[in-house]
Amino acid sequence: MANVFFDVLDTLLTMEGVPRAREAFLMLKEKGHDLYLSSSGGVGYVAEAADLLGVVDLVESILPRKVPLSFCPTAYMTITLITRY
Numbered sequence: 001m002a003n004v005f006f007d008v009l010d011t012l013l014t015m016e017g018v019p020r021a022r023e024a025f026l027m028l029k030e031k032g033h034d035l036y037l038s039s040s041g042g043v044g045y046v047a048e049a050a051d052l053l054g055v056v057d058l059v060e061s062i063l064p065r066k067v068p069l070s071f072c073p074t075a076y077m078t079i080t081l082i083t084r085y
Helices: 021-030 043-053
Strands: 003-007 034-039 061-064
Touching: 021 034, 034 043, 043 061
Parallel strands: 003 034, 034 061
Antiparallel strands: none
């Protein structure tokens, strides 16, 4: 199990549209991972993005962009979801 952090701006939300984030988040949750969202756009922006992506119920917390490394001892991960299928 790992803490998985997603950056919202230009990662989950891009000019190309909204990816199938909920599907990917469900797969990660089923494997026991805790999911977190952050963005340099601020906490309010992340909250709106989580609602738009349909992942509010799957996210443990919305965090400011800079997360202390002590919170995520394994690594800080930014994962880009491919929006073209």
